[in-house]
Amino acid sequence: MIRPDSAGICYGDETPADRDTFGVLWARMRQAPGEGRPDFPSMHPMRQRQVQAERLCQVCGETASHTREGWLFLMNHDGSDIYEGAKTTKPPVCLRCAALATRHCPHLTDPVGVRSRRPKLWGVFGTIYTPTPTACLRPHHDHHLPYGDRALNWFLASQLVVELKRCTIVDLDTEFKAINP
Numbered sequence: 611m612i613r614p615d616s617a618g619i620c621y622g623d624e625t626p627a628d629r630d631t632f633g634v635l636w637a638r639m640r641q642a643p644g645e646g647r648p649d650f651p652s653m654h655p656m657r658q659r660q661v662q663a664e665r666l667c668q669v670c671g672e673t674a675s676h677t678r679e680g681w682l683f684l685m686n687h688d689g690s691d692i693y694e695g696a697k698t699t700k701p702p703v704c705l706r707c708a709a710l711a712t713r714h715c716p717h718l719t720d721p722v723g724v725r726s727r728r729p730k731l732w733g734v735f736g737t738i739y740t741p742t743p744t745a746c747l748r749p750h751h752d753h754h755l756p757y758g759d760r761a762l763n764w765f766l767a768s769q770l771v772v773e774l775k776r777c778t779i780v781d782l783d784t785e786f787k788a789i790n791p
């Protein structure tokens with residue numbers, strides 16, 4: 611709903627847990643742990659946020675793989691092979707899950723391993739709402755906004771976005787051999 615001061619959106623029964631430390635409102639979803647299989651695009655907002663912020667593996671929830679070259683992220687080849695500054699909603703992974711995901715995850719059509727020494731909290735992914743003349747809210751889905759943006763008052767976040775800094779492309783097969791020779 612629209613805030614009483616008309617300066618953004620809020621929940622009618624909002625609690626402090628509905629916003630992150632930057633004051634951004636987060637989507638609520640029925641919590642059903644253990645239901646179904648891991649499905650990256652529809653990861654639960656609260657879980658995605660925690661896993662991304664704490665650099666846990668997005669599949670198993672253990673600490674993600676970290677070496678001198680940084681945290682391991684699985685990306686799809688984008689043709690340019692430039693991942694420095696790439697923004698991603700996909701949290702990092704551990705090596706064991708990376709090996710499984712590159713073989714079985716349908717969303718990774720052409721996987722590339724990117725290690726980032728500094729995955730920086732960048733902003734959020736979600737829905738922007740605009741108020742209509744009749745004081746209703748019109749949703750605009752699938753937007754990225756950086757923290758600090760004024761439009762965040764009208765934003766409902768569902769994914770935390772990190773920017774990959776100080777990146778190195780790694781040879782996944784070599785890394786997998788180290789855990790499973």
Ligand SMILES: [Zn+2]
Binds near residue numbers: 670705708
């Ligand atoms: Zn894992």
